[in-house]
Amino acid sequence: MFDLETILTAIAPEVLLAAAGLLGVTIGAFLGDRFNSLSFKFGALVLFAAAALAGYYWEGGRAFDGLVETSSYANFAKVVSFASGGIALLMAEGFLRRHETLRYEYSLLIIFAALGMGMILSSADFMTLYLGVETLSLSSYVLASFHRDSPRSAEAGLKYFVLGALASGLLLYGMSLVYGFSGSTSYEVVAEAETSMGLLFGMVLMITGLAFKVSAAPMHVWTPDVYEGSPSPVVAFFATAPKMASMVVFAIVMFTAFPQAMAFDNWQIIIALIAAASMIIGSFGALPQTNLKRLLGYSSIANMGYALVAVAAGVQYGAGSLLIFMTAYVIASLGLFGGVLSMRREGGMVENINELAGLVRRQPGLASALTLLLISVSGFPLAFGFLGKLAVIEAGIDAGLVPLIIVLILSSVIAMYYYLRIVKIMWFDEQAEDFEPVDGWVTTTVYVSALVSVALLIFVAPFSDLAATVAEGLLS
Amino acid sequence: MDFPILSAVTFLPLAGAILILLIKALTGAQIKADGTEDDRVMYAGLLFSVATFIVSIVMFLSFDLTGKGYQLVEEVTWFEGIQYKMGIDGMSLLLIMLTTLLTPIALIASIGSIKKRLTEYIVSFLVLETFMIGVFSALDLILFYVFFEAGLIPMFIIIGVWGGVDRIYASFKFFLYTLLGSLFMLAAVVYMYLTAGTSDVAQLEQYAFDPGAQTWLWLAFFASFAVKLPMWPVHTWLPDAHVQAPTAGSVILAAVLLKMGGYGLLRFSLPMFPDASVLFQPFVFFLSVVAIVYASLVAWRQTDMKKLIAYSSVAHMGFVTLGIFSFTEIGVQGAIFQMLSHGLISGALFLIVGVVYDRMHTRDIAAYGGLVHRMPVYATLFMLFTMANVGLPGTSGFVGEILTMVGAFQANTWAAAGAALGVIFSAVYMLTLYRRTVFGEITNPELENIEDVNIKELICLIPLAIGTILLGILPSLIFDITRESSLHALAQVAGG
Numbered sequence: 001m002f003d004l005e006t007i008l009t010a011i012a013p014e015v016l017l018a019a020a021g022l023l024g025v026t027i028g029a030f031l032g033d034r035f036n037s038l039s040f041k042f043g044a045l046v047l048f049a050a051a052a053l054a055g056y057y058w059e060g061g062r063a064f065d066g067l068v069e070t071s072s073y074a075n076f077a078k079v080v081s082f083a084s085g086g087i088a089l090l091m092a093e094g095f096l097r098r099h100e101t102l103r104y105e106y107s108l109l110i111i112f113a114a115l116g117m118g119m120i121l122s123s124a125d126f127m128t129l130y131l132g133v134e135t136l137s138l139s140s141y142v143l144a145s146f147h148r149d150s151p152r153s154a155e156a157g158l159k160y161f162v163l164g165a166l167a168s169g170l171l172l173y174g175m176s177l178v179y180g181f182s183g184s185t186s187y188e189v190v191a192e193a194e195t196s197m198g199l200l201f202g203m204v205l206m207i208t209g210l211a212f213k214v215s216a217a218p219m220h221v222w223t224p225d226v227y228e229g230s231p232s233p234v235v236a237f238f239a240t241a242p243k244m245a246s247m248v249v250f251a252i253v254m255f256t257a258f259p260q261a262m263a264f265d266n267w268q269i270i271i272a273l274i275a276a277a278s279m280i281i282g283s284f285g286a287l288p289q290t291n292l293k294r295l296l297g298y299s300s301i302a303n304m305g306y307a308l309v310a311v312a313a314g315v316q317y318g319a320g321s322l323l324i325f326m327t328a329y330v331i332a333s334l335g336l337f338g339g340v341l342s343m344r345r346e347g348g349m350v351e352n353i354n355e356l357a358g359l360v361r362r363q364p365g366l367a368s369a370l371t372l373l374l375i376s377v378s379g380f381p382l383a384f385g386f387l388g389k390l391a392v393i394e395a396g397i398d399a400g401l402v403p404l405i406i407v408l409i410l411s412s413v414i415a416m417y418y419y420l421r422i423v424k425i426m427w428f429d430e431q432a433e434d435f436e437p438v439d440g441w442v443t444t445t446v447y448v449s450a451l452v453s454v455a456l457l458i459f460v461a462p463f464s465d466l467a468a469t470v471a472e473g474l475l476s
Numbered sequence: 477m478d479f480p481i482l483s484a485v486t487f488l489p490l491a492g493a494i495l496i497l498l499i500k501a502l503t504g505a506q507i508k509a510d511g512t513e514d515d516r517v518m519y520a521g522l523l524f525s526v527a528t529f530i531v532s533i534v535m536f537l538s539f540d541l542t543g544k545g546y547q548l549v550e551e552v553t554w555f556e557g558i559q560y561k562m563g564i565d566g567m568s569l570l571l572i573m574l575t576t577l578l579t580p581i582a583l584i585a586s587i588g589s590i591k592k593r594l595t596e597y598i599v600s601f602l603v604l605e606t607f608m609i610g611v612f613s614a615l616d617l618i619l620f621y622v623f624f625e626a627g628l629i630p631m632f633i634i635i636g637v638w639g640g641v642d643r644i645y646a647s648f649k650f651f652l653y654t655l656l657g658s659l660f661m662l663a664a665v666v667y668m669y670l671t672a673g674t675s676d677v678a679q680l681e682q683y684a685f686d687p688g689a690q691t692w693l694w695l696a697f698f699a700s701f702a703v704k705l706p707m708w709p710v711h712t713w714l715p716d717a718h719v720q721a722p723t724a725g726s727v728i729l730a731a732v733l734l735k736m737g738g739y740g741l742l743r744f745s746l747p748m749f750p751d752a753s754v755l756f757q758p759f760v761f762f763l764s765v766v767a768i769v770y771a772s773l774v775a776w777r778q779t780d781m782k783k784l785i786a787y788s789s790v791a792h793m794g795f796v797t798l799g800i801f802s803f804t805e806i807g808v809q810g811a812i813f814q815m816l817s818h819g820l821i822s823g824a825l826f827l828i829v830g831v832v833y834d835r836m837h838t839r840d841i842a843a844y845g846g847l848v849h850r851m852p853v854y855a856t857l858f859m860l861f862t863m864a865n866v867g868l869p870g871t872s873g874f875v876g877e878i879l880t881m882v883g884a885f886q887a888n889t890w891a892a893a894g895a896a897l898g899v900i901f902s903a904v905y906m907l908t909l910y911r912r913t914v915f916g917e918i919t920n921p922e923l924e925n926i927e928d929v930n931i932k933e934l935i936c937l938i939p940l941a942i943g944t945i946l947l948g949i950l951p952s953l954i955f956d957i958t959r960e961s962s963l964h965a966l967a968q969v970a971g972g
Contacts, residue, residue, distance in 0.1 A: 360596070365501075375629065380625060380626075380629075380655075381621065381623075381626045382622070382625075382626045386622070390618070390662070390666065393662065393663055393666045394666050394669070394670065397663065397666050397667050397670060398670055405663050406663075409656075409659040409660060409662075409663060410656075412655075412659055413652055413655050413659060416651070416652060416655055417648065417652060420648060420651060420652075423632075424636060424644060424647075424648075427633055427636065427637060428636045428637055428643070428644060428647075458554075460554070461553065461554065461555040461556075463555075464555045464556050465555075465556075468556070
């Protein structure tokens with residue numbers, strides 16, 4: 001039965017995104033290059049509108065005979081993902097214009113990627129999940145190689161595609177096994193099914209596929225290469241919106257499709273191991289890096305490890321913590337990649353961390369903001385990231401995962417070393433040459449995300465209450 | 477609601493720092509061609525730190541010295557049952573006074589000696605002051621943790637930017653060492669919050685954790701406080717940090733930051749984990765005595781003046797832990813007294829070293845000798861603080877050492893005997909230092925024209941000298957204020 005109201009309550013943002021994406025393609029076909037610049041404002045507007053729609057239909061709903069079900073938990077992630085995607089899109093325009101690759105396809109690809117994110121967050125069935133994952137992934141592959149004239153960008157796209165296709169294959173194979181042993185692709189039915197060896201086998205393969213999407217170890221190998229090779233604004237996007245969406249989807253799939261005691265015991269240990277491996281590899285891997293994007297790539301692996309601690313803690317303890325942690329991470333990452341985009345000299349981008357030398361003398365505001373963001377992403381007190389890490393530790397201890405918390409503590413100290421190294425370069429080292437001025441969106445993003453990171457440390461109460469409430473909704 | 481004077485004291489320096497940054501941003505950079513900055517920044521910073529000191533005196537006057545429990549309490553909900561809760565008792569009041577007194581002194585000591593990046597320097601000190609005061613007044617564990625950790629950043633920058641040759645190594649070591657200990661404490665704090673359902677200090681004191689959990693929690697807290705104090709064998713960051721830090725940084729580090737460890741043990745470890753504290757008493761005694769004896773011996777062999785005083789700090793902090801874990805009123809009173817006294821004396825000693833360092837640009841003991849011929853006033857002040865550090869009766873150093881030893885004697889004779897050995901050693905290394913730098917003939921020709929202490933340095937040193945003697949003669953001034961805190965810290969251990 002076709003009921004518009006039901007569909008809208010469930011997937012209004014996705015309807016908007018799909019319509020806008022198709023409209024954009026049409027406009028582009030007619031206007032051609034004249035649409036290039038406009039398309040970025042159009043895309044950002046659409047993404048912000050989608051975020052607003054997710055907020056408007058906060059309670060969500062169910063549609064298409066249970067293929068789609070949106071909870072307020074998913075809507076929380078949608079708001080953050082769409083909004084951060086919109087900001088990443090705004091930051092991209094100046095960069096692409098300078099590199100003469102300002103094309104409207106970029107914004108459309110981001111819109112379609114956002115559509116994929118919305119679909120996976122709303123999915124209640126493996127079929128929709130897979131379709132969403134592929135929509136997101138295919139857009140991402142193209143975005144990674146958007147600078148098709150640059151060998152690095154092409155290489156990044158190809159690597160991402162080959163490995164991503166493998167991961168999708170594993171995911172699909174896992175789904176088919178789960179389907180085979182439970183008789184359905186619906187989360188609900190799978191959750192009720194008897195836990196058999198075949199089901200667990202399928203579940204493990206699904207975890208493998210999903211772990212690739214969130215770049216958790218040992219499926220992380222693509223991350224540093226793709227981060228280094230892709231155009232910087234694309235990385236700013238990869239590090240924020242899809243990370244938020246994929247991680248929350250990872251949690252939702254685990255929480256709602258495999259809640260049975262026996263399955264839970266199995267996936268908890270697997271995810272705990274993945275989390276530990278990610279934290280260790282992420283923090284040690286970043287130590288020798290001198291390329292800022294690569295370093296942030298490893299840092300994101302470590303941070304996904306922290307997030308997975310919350311997932312491993314299970315729905316009761318970890319669901320709310322995951323949202324707080326991921327939001328803090330996304331806010332800080334947006335600003336940090338704004339910093340990466342600010343590193344422009346003599347017409348080109350520089351990416352070596354030593355280029356930041358003495359930044360505090362040249363641009364004290366930018367240096368202070370970046371310092372605050374590094375503090376936030378490292379989980380040190382003074383910024384919102386601390387509360388994210390606090391929430392994760394809380395979840396881990398509540399669930400009795402003490403060894404995992406010890407790994408988290410040790411890896412945080414190691415990670416602190418390389419964040420401090422950047423602070424050291426900015427504050428202690430002799431001044432390098434000035435950066436060229438960048439466009440307003442980038443600078444604004446850096447400052448605003450730094451300010452928001454500090455403000456949310458102090459005025460976190462409404463936010464954490466909200467996260468707790470939506471997590472509560474997931475329990476019932 | 478009353479005027480939140482405690483928050484005012486805490487955040488006034490931070491407000492000053494923000495204001496200075498704003499003014500600087502609005503008036504544009506005022507960096508001259510030779511890289512120096514407008515001196516007015518220094519005076520603005522001084523203005524705010526002195527204002528903070530004055531407000532803290534007002535707070536002192538509004539504090540009921542005979543009252544029990546926490547006073548001037550302020551409570552605002554932060555999130556999920558965690559509160560912004562501030563309040564002080566006698567012990568924290570005095571530590572706050574120590575902080576607000578020493579920050580302006582540290583800034584005055586920096587006039588003229590810090591030339592590059594003055595604004596950042598001033599701002600770092602003001603921000604650091606806010607966090608230090610916050611540590612001593614937070615009554616919520618999570619809030620305490622935030623202040624406790626946050627102070628690392630400004631200190632990291634102070635050492636790393638204005639430090640000596642190996643400043644980068646020293647600043648990283650300082651930061652990562654402390655962070656590792658603190659994160660274990662954070663995990664323990666979270667566990668306590670989840671178990672007891674609150675992170676309110678006053679309520680957690682009443683909550684009895686089961687002895688098994690107490691052991692682990694105590695160890696986690698101890699990991700953090702032992703690094704901060706620092707206790708042997710996790711003290712190795714301190715000599716590096718002290719040697720590399722600028723004079724004012726060393727002063728604050730020795731005088732205030734080290735006290736956070738002792739404060740933490742008294743405020744949290746003893747009242748919240750009484751069983752574990754009793755269990756670990758021999759362990760702490762062992763570490764304290766080793767620290768006292770070992771650090772004294774190491775101090776004796778130093779050729780760098782600052783390093784010598786840094787090791788002497790490790791030894792003196794050994795007395796603090798000894799006193800705290802004697803679980804006697806006299807020992808705990810002595811420990812608090814020793815913390816305050818050491819704050820004055822070690823701060824002064826680092827200033828004393830700074831005086832000659834500014835003139836000669838070396839801290840090598842061998843480069844000095846015969847200073848008394850050229851710097852009589854300096855020699856007198858140096859003598860006073862040397863004697864105070866040795867623990868001469870009539871100075872504050874004596875009172876702290878004797879009381880902690882009396883307390884320790886009641887608990888463990890051998891520990892007290894070992895500590896007494898440290899008193900002898902302290903005379904050995906301090907007098908050796910004094911003899912080699914001040915007495916004798918001038919052997920280094922560069923010392924011929926060295927000038928005596930100037931007005932600026934006197935302004936820094938005189939208040940500390942007065943404090944040292946005053947506390948030495950009238951220690952009851954302090955004891956009356958800290959008695960309730962001591963009894964409070966001991967209530968659970970002695971009663972349980």
